[in-house]
Amino acid sequence: MLEIRDLRKSYGKLVALDGVDLTVSRGETVVIMGPSGCGKSTLIRCVNRLTEPDSGTILVKGQDIMALDSGELQEFRRNVGFVFQQFNLIGRLTVLENVMFHLVLGGMDLEEARSRGRVVLDKVGLKGAEQRRPHELSGGQQQRVGIARALVTNPEIMLWDEPTASLDPILVSEVLEVMEELVRTTATTMLIVTHEVSFALRVAERIVFMDKGQVVEEGVPKEIFADPQSEIARLYKRLLVT
Amino acid sequence: MLVFFRDGFYKDLIILLVLTVIIGAVFAQGVAWAIDTYFGDTLDGMIGEYGEYDVILHIREEAKETALRELERIGEQSFPGYKLNQTLTIAGQANFFFGFPETHRTKEVLEGITSYFGAVPGINGYTLMVEPSVLIRGVHPAVREDLMEQIEALSGVRFVVKDGVNLVVVLAEEDGSADITRKVEDILQKYQILELRFPMGFEVDTQEVGEQALAILHSHSSPGQSEYKNVTSAQYGEDLDAFLKALVEMRDFLGSYASQVRLVPDPQVNLGVGELIILEDDLLIEVTGIYGDHVEGMIVEGSPVQSMDTIVQAGYRYLGPGERGEFVADVEIENERYRLAYAVDESLRLLAELEELSVQASTAVNNAEGVLTTFQEALMQLEVLQVQMRQLNEGITNGDAKSSGEQFLVTLLLNGLFQTLAQGVIHTGEESLDSLQNLDIEEMRESLAGISAQISNVQEIDVAAIMEQIGFVRDTLPNLNDAEIGQSIRLINTYLGGQVIPGERVQLLIEGQHVDEKALESLFREELENPYMHTYSTSVGMVTPDARGEVFRILKEVRSIVAGMLSIIFTMIVLVLDHATVFSTLKFLRANDRPNKRRWARLFNPLLVLGGVLGSLILTSVYYLSRSQIPFVSLPFVVFLGFALGGLIVVFAERFSPVHSMELMAGQSLGLSNVQIMREIVIPPSRPGLLNLLNRFRQQF
Numbered sequence: 001m002l003e004i005r006d007l008r009k010s011y012g013k014l015v016a017l018d019g020v021d022l023t024v025s026r027g028e029t030v031v032i033m034g035p036s037g038c039g040k041s042t043l044i045r046c047v048n049r050l051t052e053p054d055s056g057t058i059l060v061k062g063q064d065i066m067a068l069d070s071g072e073l074q075e076f077r078r079n080v081g082f083v084f085q086q087f088n089l090i091g092r093l094t095v096l097e098n099v100m101f102h103l104v105l106g107g108m109d110l111e112e113a114r115s116r117g118r119v120v121l122d123k124v125g126l127k128g129a130e131q132r133r134p135h136e137l138s139g140g141q142q143q144r145v146g147i148a149r150a151l152v153t154n155p156e157i158m159l160w161d162e163p164t165a166s167l168d169p170i171l172v173s174e175v176l177e178v179m180e181e182l183v184r185t186t187a188t189t190m191l192i193v194t195h196e197v198s199f200a201l202r203v204a205e206r207i208v209f210m211d212k213g214q215v216v217e218e219g220v221p222k223e224i225f226a227d228p229q230s231e232i233a234r235l236y237k238r239l240l241v242t
Numbered sequence: 243m244l245v246f247f248r249d250g251f252y253k254d255l256i257i258l259l260v261l262t263v264i265i266g267a268v269f270a271q272g273v274a275w276a277i278d279t280y281f282g283d284t285l286d287g288m289i290g291e292y293g294e295y296d297v298i299l300h301i302r303e304e305a306k307e308t309a310l311r312e313l314e315r316i317g318e319q320s321f322p323g324y325k326l327n328q329t330l331t332i333a334g335q336a337n338f339f340f341g342f343p344e345t346h347r348t349k350e351v352l353e354g355i356t357s358y359f360g361a362v363p364g365i366n367g368y369t370l371m372v373e374p375s376v377l378i379r380g381v382h383p384a385v386r387e388d389l390m391e392q393i394e395a396l397s398g399v400r401f402v403v404k405d406g407v408n409l410v411v412v413l414a415e416e417d418g419s420a421d422i423t424r425k426v427e428d429i430l431q432k433y434q435i436l437e438l439r440f441p442m443g444f445e446v447d448t449q450e451v452g453e454q455a456l457a458i459l460h461s462h463s464s465p466g467q468s469e470y471k472n473v474t475s476a477q478y479g480e481d482l483d484a485f486l487k488a489l490v491e492m493r494d495f496l497g498s499y500a501s502q503v504r505l506v507p508d509p510q511v512n513l514g515v516g517e518l519i520i521l522e523d524d525l526l527i528e529v530t531g532i533y534g535d536h537v538e539g540m541i542v543e544g545s546p547v548q549s550m551d552t553i554v555q556a557g558y559r560y561l562g563p564g565e566r567g568e569f570v571a572d573v574e575i576e577n578e579r580y581r582l583a584y585a586v587d588e589s590l591r592l593l594a595e596l597e598e599l600s601v602q603a604s605t606a607v608n609n610a611e612g613v614l615t616t617f618q619e620a621l622m623q624l625e626v627l628q629v630q631m632r633q634l635n636e637g638i639t640n641g642d643a644k645s646s647g648e649q650f651l652v653t654l655l656l657n658g659l660f661q662t663l664a665q666g667v668i669h670t671g672e673e674s675l676d677s678l679q680n681l682d683i684e685e686m687r688e689s690l691a692g693i694s695a696q697i698s699n700v701q702e703i704d705v706a707a708i709m710e711q712i713g714f715v716r717d718t719l720p721n722l723n724d725a726e727i728g729q730s731i732r733l734i735n736t737y738l739g740g741q742v743i744p745g746e747r748v749q750l751l752i753e754g755q756h757v758d759e760k761a762l763e764s765l766f767r768e769e770l771e772n773p774y775m776h777t778y779s780t781s782v783g784m785v786t787p788d789a790r791g792e793v794f795r796i797l798k799e800v801r802s803i804v805a806g807m808l809s810i811i812f813t814m815i816v817l818v819l820d821h822a823t824v825f826s827t828l829k830f831l832r833a834n835d836r837p838n839k840r841r842w843a844r845l846f847n848p849l850l851v852l853g854g855v856l857g858s859l860i861l862t863s864v865y866y867l868s869r870s871q872i873p874f875v876s877l878p879f880v881v882f883l884g885f886a887l888g889g890l891i892v893v894f895a896e897r898f899s900p901v902h903s904m905e906l907m908a909g910q911s912l913g914l915s916n917v918q919i920m921r922e923i924v925i926p927p928s929r930p931g932l933l934n935l936l937n938r939f940r941q942q943f
C-alpha cells in the first residue's frame with residue numbers, strides 16, 4: 001500500500017530525515033514512536049507532501065507520489081486523511097462546515113456533503129454540535145471534529161500526527177476511544193505517530209521506532225517490548241512498565 | 243509556488259490590480275478635485291469668476307448705499323451690460339467689483355477710472371483686476387512710456403494700462419500669459435537702473451553729479467554698447483525724504499537744546515572728531531566737530547552744574563572707565579537749556595510785575611487829571627484877580643469916589659497892601675499869566691485819556707492765561723539731560739549715516755549691456771571724490787503674477803501634491819491590506835518548495851521582484867492617472883518608490899498579515915487547490931481590503 005524508500009529531508013543544515021525506509025500494507029495499523037525532534041512529523045507529512053522531501057521515493061498503491069503534478073496531488077490528498085496535533089480546524093467555519101466544506105469544494109452536492117458530514121460527526125460522538133464554532137468546543141471535541149473531517153472522504157490511508165499530544169490527560173481517552181473504534185471498524189490503512197504506549201500496544205500491528213531521522217527498530221508490539229533492541233525502544237518499554 | 247498562479251488565482255489578482263488602480267486614481271484625483279473645487283468656489287465667490295470683473299472700487303462703508311445707486315447709474319449710462327457686485331466690507335471699506343462690457347474694456351476706460359468713478363460718493367481708490375493680464379510693479383517713470391510702447395507691440399497683448407507706478411498688460415487670451423510674461427521680462431531685462439547714493443548730510447547737486455556720473459560711465463565703457471541716461475527724480479521715495487528731513491530737524495533742535503561745549507585745545511595736542519574727553523567732574527565729552535581753532539563737542543555722559551554762567555574746566559583724554567590721560571583742552575560749557583528755563587521763569591515773574599504796574603499806572607493817570615483840573619481852576623481865578631486888580635488900579639488912579647466909606651477904606655487898605663505886591667505881579671505877572679494861559683490843557687487832557695486807555699488795555703490782557711501758557715511751555719520742554727541728548731544725537735547720526743538710508747540719490751538708466759554696480763562703486767568713489775557713496779542696481783519693473791493667477795497656480799500645485807501624497811498613501815494601504823496577505827501566504831508556500839538547484843535562482847528571490855513590480859505598477863498607475871505632481875519627484879523615482887514599497891511589503895508581509903499556517907496546512911491536506919485555499923481559508927479572515935471585498939463574490943463558505 002505505502003512504500004517509502006531512502007527518504008531524506010533537511011531544513012538548511014539540520015537533517016530531519018536521514019534515509020528512511022518504511023513499508024505499510026493495506027489495512028495495516030502502524031504506530032511510529034520516537035523522541036521529540038526525531039523527524040516523525042516530517043516523515044508523516046512527506047507522505048502527502050505537506051512537506052516536500054529532498055529525495056527518496058514514496059509509492060502509494062504503486063504510484064510515485066513525488067511525480068504528481070498539483071492537480072494529481074490534490075486528488076491524491078483527498079484520499080488521505082490527516083489528523084493534526086493542533087487539530088488545524090478552520091476557525092471561522094462551523095463544526096459541520098469544517099467537516100464537509102472540502103467535499104463541496106471538491107465538487108460534491110451541498111446537501112449530500114451535509115448529510116455525510118452529519119454522519120461522521122455522529123460517528124465521533126458530536127451529534128448536536130454541528131452549528132457550533134471550533135473555539136466553543138473542548139480540545140477533545142475539537143480533535144474529534146478533526147478526525148471526522150479526515151474521515152468524511154472515506155480515505156484509504158489515515159495519517160495521524162500525535163493527535164492527543166496537545167490535549168489535557170482527561171480528554172485524551174475520549175479521542176483514543178474514537179481512534180480505537182475506527183481502527184477496529186474500518187479497513188483504512190493507519191499510520192499513527194503517538195507517545196501513547198499502551199494504546200500502541202492495543203491497536204498497533206507494528207511499531208516503528210525512530211531516532212535522529214532514521215528508523216532504528218520496528219516490529220510487532222509484543223515482541224519489541226519483550227526484547228527491545230534499540231535504546232529508544234528500551235526507553236518506551238520502561239514507560240510501559242511504570 | 244508558481245503553481246499557485248497557474249491554478250487560476252492570477253485572474254483574481256488581475257481583477258484586483260485593475261480595480262485597485264482605478265479606485266486609487268479616482269480616490270486621489272477625487273480628493274484633490276474636492277480641494278480644488280472647495281477653494282476655487284470660495285475664491286470665485288470672493289472675487290468673481292475669471293475675467294468677470296475689471297476693477298475693485300473701494301468705498302467708505304457709510305457711503306455704500308448711495309455709492310451703489312451712483313454706480314448703477316454710471317453703469318447704465320456709460321457701460322450698458324456692466325456687472326456689479328458688492329463683496330467684502332473690510333475695515334470700514336466696502337469693495338465693489340465692477341465689470342465692464344467687452345466693448346468698453348479699453349485702455350481709455352481703464353486709464354480713466356477716476357474720471358468715470360471719481361465722483362462716486364465715499365470713493366477711496368480702486369484696484370485694477372483686469373483678466374487675463376500680466377502685472378508689472380514699480381515701473382520706473384523714466385522708462386514707462388518706452389515700455390508701454392514695446393509691450394503693446396507684442397502679439398497677444400491688447401494694450402497696456404498705466405496704474406500708478408504699475409503697468410497692467412491686458413492680454414488677448416489667457417493661454418498667452420506665460421509666453422507674454424517671458425517676453426515682458428526680456429524687455430525689462432534690457433534696462434538697468436544704476437543708483438548712486440550719498441549718505442545724509444552731503445549736499446549733492448544731483449543733477450550735476452548725475453551728469454558727471456554719466457560722463458564717467460561713458461568714458462569707461464566701449465562705445466555703442468549701451469545707452470546711458472540720467473533719470474534722477476525727486477518724487478521717488480518722498481515719504482522717506484520727509485522723514486529724514488524731520489529727523490535732521492530733530493537732531494538740530496536737540497543739538498541747540500543741549501549744553502554748548504567749546505574746546506580750547508592745548509596747542510601740543512591733536513584732537514580728532516569722535517574722541518572722548520573727561521572733565522574733572524566726570525562729564526564725558528565727545529568731540530563733534532573741528533573747524534580750525536574752533537572745536538565743538540557734546541556731553542555724552544553726566545550732567546553739568548546748572549549755571550547761567552559759562553563753566554570752564556580742564557579736559558583730559560578719556561582712556562576708559564575711571565582712567566584719564568593727559569590734559570588736552572580747556573572745555574567751556576554753556577548750559578542753554580538752563581538759560582532757557584531761567585528765561586521762562588523770569589518772563590513769568592515779569593508778567594506778574596506787569597499786572598501790578600498797570601494798576602498803579604491807572605491810579606497815576608487818574609491823579610494827573612485831578613491835578614490838571616485844579617491847575618485850570620487856579621488859572622481862571624488868577625485871571626479874575628488880574629481883572630479886578632486892573633479895575634481897582636484904574637479906580638484908584640481915576641479918583642472915581644462915589645464909593646462908600648467902607649469901600650473907600652477897603653480900597654485904601656487894598657491899595658496900601660497890594661500896591662507893592664501888585665506892582666510886581668502886574669508888571670511881571672502879565673507875562674507869566676499869558677504863558678500859563680498858552681499851555682494847551684485840552685491837549686494834555688487828551689493825551690492823558692490816551693494813556694489811560696492804554697493802561698486799561700494792559701489791564702484787559704489776560705496775564706493769568708499768558709502765565710499759564712508760558713508755564714506750559716516750560717513744562718513741555720524736553721526733560722532730557724545732556725547725556726540723553728548726546729546719545730539721541732549719536733543715534734540719529736548713525737541712522738542718518740547708515741548706508742540703508744539714502745541721502746541724496748542719483749539714478750542712471752542703462753539700456754543694453756548691464757553694468758556691475760559693485761565694480762563701479764570704487765570708480766565712482768574715486769572720480770566723484772566721495773568715499774561714502776554707494777552704488778546699487780535695480781530693475782525698472784518687476785513682473786508679478788496677478789493675485790488670482792498666483793492663487794490658482796498654488797492651488798493647482800497643492801492639488802497635484804495632495805494627489806501625489808494620496809497616491810503613495812493609497813498604494814501603501816492597498817499593499818498592506820491586500821497584498822501583504824497574498825505575499826505572506828506565498829512566502830509560506832515557497833518555504834516548503836524544494837530549493838532550486840541553480841545558484842543564481844537561489845539568490846534571486848522572485849517574490850521580492852514580484853512585490854516590487856506590483857508596488858511600482860500600482861503606485862505609478864495611480865500617480866499617473868490622478869495627475870499627481872510632487873515637486874522634485876520624477877516619474878522614474880515614483881516607479882522606484884513603488885518598487886521599494888512593494889519589496890518592503892514582501893519582506894514584512896507576515897507582520898502585516900500573519901499566515902494561519904495550520905489552517906493553511908489543513909486545507910492542503912484536504913486536497914484543496916491553492917485558489918481554494920486563498921478564497922476559503924486565507925483571505926476571508928484577512929484585513930478588510932479590496933481583496934477581501936472582491937473575494938466575497940468568489941467565496942463559497
Ligand SMILES: Nc1ncnc2c1ncn2[C@@H]1O[C@H](COP(=O)(O)OP(=O)(O)O)[C@@H](O)[C@H]1O
Nearest residue numbers: 011014015016035036037038039040041042043
Ligand atoms: N519547518 C521547519 N523548518 C526548520 N526545521 C524544522 C521544520 N520542521 C521541523 N524542523 C526540525 O526538524 C527536526 C524534526 O522535526 P519533526 O519532524 O517535527 O520532529 P518530531 O515530529 O519527531 O518531533 C526537528 O529538529 C525540528 O526542529
Ligand SMILES: [Mg+2]
Nearest residue numbers: 040041042162
Ligand atoms: Mg512532531
